[in-house]
Amino acid sequence: MTAILAASFGLDGFRGQPPIRLRDDPLLRRQEARESNARSYPRRIPLALTEARGIYVRDSAGQLFIDCLAGAGTLALGHNHPDVVAAIRATLDSGLPLHTLDLTTPVKDAFVEELFAALPPAFARDARIQFCGPTGADGIEAAMKLARTATGRRTVVGFSGGYHGMTQGTLAIMGNLAPKRPLGGGTGDVHMLPYPYDYRCPFGLGGEAGVDAGLALLDQLLSDPESGIVTPAAVVVEVVQGEGGVVPAPLRWLQGLRRLTRAHGVPLVFDEVQTGLGRTGRLFAFEHAGIEPDVLVLSKAIGGSLPLSVVVYRAELDCWAPGAHAGTFRGNQLAMAAGMATLRRIRADRLDEHAAVLGARLTAHLRAIQVDHPCLGDVRGPGLMIGVEIVDEHRPPSRTGARPADGELARSLQRQCLERGVILELGGRHGAVVRFLPPLIVEAAEVDEIAERFRAALRAALAERASGAVPTGLAAE
Numbered sequence: 473m474t475a476i477l478a479a480s481f482g483l484d485g486f487r488g489q490p491p492i493r494l495r496d497d498p499l500l501r502r503q504e505a506r507e508s509n510a511r512s513y514p515r516r517i518p519l520a521l522t523e524a525r526g527i528y529v530r531d532s533a534g535q536l537f538i539d540c541l542a543g544a545g546t547l548a549l550g551h552n553h554p555d556v557v558a559a560i561r562a563t564l565d566s567g568l569p570l571h572t573l574d575l576t577t578p579v580k581d582a583f584v585e586e587l588f589a590a591l592p593p594a595f596a597r598d599a600r601i602q603f604c605g606p607t608g609a610d611g612i613e614a615a616m617k618l619a620r621t622a623t624g625r626r627t628v629v630g631f632s633g634g635y636h637g638m639t640q641g642t643l644a645i646m647g648n649l650a651p652k653r654p655l656g657g658g659t660g661d662v663h664m665l666p667y668p669y670d671y672r673c674p675f676g677l678g679g680e681a682g683v684d685a686g687l688a689l690l691d692q693l694l695s696d697p698e699s700g701i702v703t704p705a706a707v708v709v710e711v712v713q714g715e716g717g718v719v720p721a722p723l724r725w726l727q728g729l730r731r732l733t734r735a736h737g738v739p740l741v742f743d744e745v746q747t748g749l750g751r752t753g754r755l756f757a758f759e760h761a762g763i764e765p766d767v768l769v770l771s772k773a774i775g776g777s778l779p780l781s782v783v784v785y786r787a788e789l790d791c792w793a794p795g796a797h798a799g800t801f802r803g804n805q806l807a808m809a810a811g812m813a814t815l816r817r818i819r820a821d822r823l824d825e826h827a828a829v830l831g832a833r834l835t836a837h838l839r840a841i842q843v844d845h846p847c848l849g850d851v852r853g854p855g856l857m858i859g860v861e862i863v864d865e866h867r868p869p870s871r872t873g874a875r876p877a878d879g880e881l882a883r884s885l886q887r888q889c890l891e892r893g894v895i896l897e898l899g900g901r902h903g904a905v906v907r908f909l910p911p912l913i914v915e916a917a918e919v920d921e922i923a924e925r926f927r928a929a930l931r932a933a934l935a936e937r938a939s940g941a942v943p944t945g946l947a948a949e
């Protein structure tokens with residue numbers, strides 16, 4: 473039945489299908505009954521998925537959706553890319569042990585070579601790699617331990633709006649207070665600084681003046697013998713904040729951060745768990761600023777849709793003891809094979825450049841929609857990591873022109889997009905930033921379609937609000 477009704481994968485099939493209906497499904501009902509209250513995505517994306525290819529996923533009713541969530545930015549090549557599937561099959565057929573702890577294999581060796589070839593040569597030349605328990609959070613935990621061990625210091629500097637995972641250690645440097653509050657505020661010796669969020673400048677300045685203020689504060693904290701903060705073991709930062717609402721750090725701020733951390737002997741850790749491998753229009757987001765980190769954490773795309781996480785760092789920091797960061801599942805051979813295939817395809821097809829071009833196209837569409845819709849307060853990139861900050865246009869702006877965030881309208885808009893076949897996620901303060909993270913293989917016609925559906929969804933969300941209808945099924949997280 474489903475197979476007969478199912479639209480064929482691709483834009484024609486997507487366009488040709490009847491209007492989407494979000495149905496009551498026994499799988500969803502059982503999920504709700506059985507799974508933890510901590511479950512998150514199904515609350516706002518109530519789909520039971522059965523099949524996926526490229527940028528499309530199919531639900532149990534045979535309906536196609538465009539996936540602009542893509543495993544929270546994991547699926548650089550989209551779902552079930554032929555290269556990834558072939559690499560996994562070949563590894564299975566080869567009889568390779570699938571679980572090896574951190575023992576080496578030809579697949580692991582080739583993965584490391586491929587990754588090091590993709591890194592800026594000056595960084596790769598003198599780098600070491602640590603395989604981690606296969607989550608981004610474990611990679612960040614490892615990076616903090618590495619830096620603390622190497623420097624003999626304790627304090628780690630994190631930034632407001634930062635997201636680095638959900639373990640106790642990574643929560644300590646998280647901006648969002650909601651998951652920290654029930655735990656008493658987080659653990660560890662950390663110091664949080666304002667992130668250079670231009671649209672909502674923490675100093676109330678914005679632009680170049682905001683960048684200068686952020687750098688001056690950092691300089692003062694590191695230089696002033698009475699700053700109250702001992703020299704930190706590390707500064708951990710996202711080059712573009714993802715979950716925090718797609719907030720790109722200005723390049724001059726990044727360059728200043730690099731200069732100051734180097735001058736004070738503080739290891740700089742770039743969390744490129746979400747930005748890594750082409751998403752922002754460069755293979756690594758730090759390349760936009762022409763700088764390099766001391767420690768680089770990668771996960772998500774690096775496993776080609778399977779769990780994998782690594783820390784790559786300057787050899788000089790490699791002074792932790794054997795076994796200092798262990799973990800049973802560091803030897804996921806299928807993930808290494810899938811990750812290597814992904815990396816090869818991204819580099820061969822210059823999907824980083826493709827992401828820059830297609831991202832600019834989508835951003836231009838969204839800015840055109842913004843002209844007639846002041847509730848789109850800010851549209852920002854880079855590459856295929858795009859955020860649209862939804863604001864309440866009827867409330868007065870701040871000194872720098874930003875109106876208050878409107879999370880309720882954002883949730884309604886997300887739902888309207890879903891009902892038009894486009895899966896999007898929210899992030900940022902009050903969940904008011906609509907996030908576009910499509911696979912890097914998305915094509916121009918698909919980007920145009922996404923933007924058109926978004927425009928229609930926005931009109932519907934605004935009409936719903938004007939009619940006073942209370943949005944349903946939009947459970948807050």
Ligand code: PLP
Binds near residue numbers: 637
């Ligand atoms: N760091 C960043 C920048 C992330 O976006 C995420 C997850 O979204 C993490 C770390 C944590 O990764 P994981 O969920 O695999 O622990």
